[in-house]
Amino acid sequence: xxxxxxxxxxxxxxxxxxxxxxxxxxxxxxxxxxxxxxxxxxxxxxxxxxxxxxxxxxxxxxxxxxxxxxxxxxxxxxxxxxxxxxxxxxxxxxxxxxxxxxxxxxxxxxxxxxxxxxxxxxxxxxxxxxxxxxxxxxxxxxxxxxxxxxxxxxxxxxxxxxxxxxxxxxxxxxxxxxxxxxxxxxxxxxxxxxxxxxxxxxxxxxxxxxxxxxxxxxxxxxxxxxxxxxxxxxxxxxxxxxxxxxxxxxxxxxxxxxxxxxxx
Numbered sequence: 001x002x003x004x005x006x007x008x009x010x011x012x013x014x015x016x017x018x019x020x021x022x023x024x025x026x027x028x029x030x031x032x033x034x035x036x037x038x039x040x041x042x043x044x045x046x047x048x049x050x051x052x053x054x055x056x057x058x059x060x061x062x063x064x065x066x067x068x069x070x071x072x073x074x075x076x077x078x079x080x081x082x083x084x085x086x087x088x089x090x091x092x093x094x095x096x097x098x099x100x101x102x103x104x105x106x107x108x109x110x111x112x113x114x115x116x117x118x119x120x121x122x123x124x125x126x127x128x129x130x131x132x133x134x135x136x137x138x139x140x141x142x143x144x145x146x147x148x149x150x151x152x153x154x155x156x157x158x159x160x161x162x163x164x165x166x167x168x169x170x171x172x173x174x175x176x177x178x179x180x181x182x183x184x185x186x187x188x189x190x191x192x193x194x195x196x197x198x199x200x201x202x203x204x205x206x207x208x209x210x211x212x213x214x215x216x217x218x219x220x221x222x223x224x225x226x227x228x229x230x231x232x233x234x235x236x237x238x239x240x241x242x243x244x245x246x247x248x249x250x251x252x253x254x255x256x257x258x259x260x261x262x263x264x
Contacts, residue, residue, distance in 0.1 A: 108162075
């Protein structure tokens, strides 16, 4: 079998498998910049030559195992960096962190798609939040009632903001996501979210975004006269805990959540 070795004294690495990436091309002579899916293949020796055998779709577990093994081999080359105490979990495809309750600058903008939308800006109270990015492209946001660092058993609640779907995924609209260099910096995502305009709720189900109150009326009252703290009794529970966000099947779990009425 074919071997690869940088030095004659070093262990020989054998060709064991292959990963094929599939996606659209921007031009005939360029590399794919967006991949739709990947397949993993074993390499077999046929007539004394290595050949790629038929494969299967790559799973999240495959990706995690490959990353873990390569990261271990190259650990000596990885730079040491400071880990903030707000970080809850970090993996090859996601970053999970939390922010304590406090006040944030919030911008509201009237939208032609919602009669309930309005224009306004204020420093408003927000609950403690759990944030998650997937593939450095998608942002999910949830609320928690605890004031301290959440645990895997901590119950998640619907983030009570406009532009957030029932699964917790944030509708990014025209917002610019953090650059590749800042994709794993929590503050970059927080600044993007609270720096954008809140235009409308993403669903119409009663008591699903803000319990007991119309969401637009609630936030309009906060803009006009902000309270000292966010009323956590207004948070609506979702069928998730913090631990669910760090499971291998997190994507499937989120996709399987019941959608709120009127979600668009």
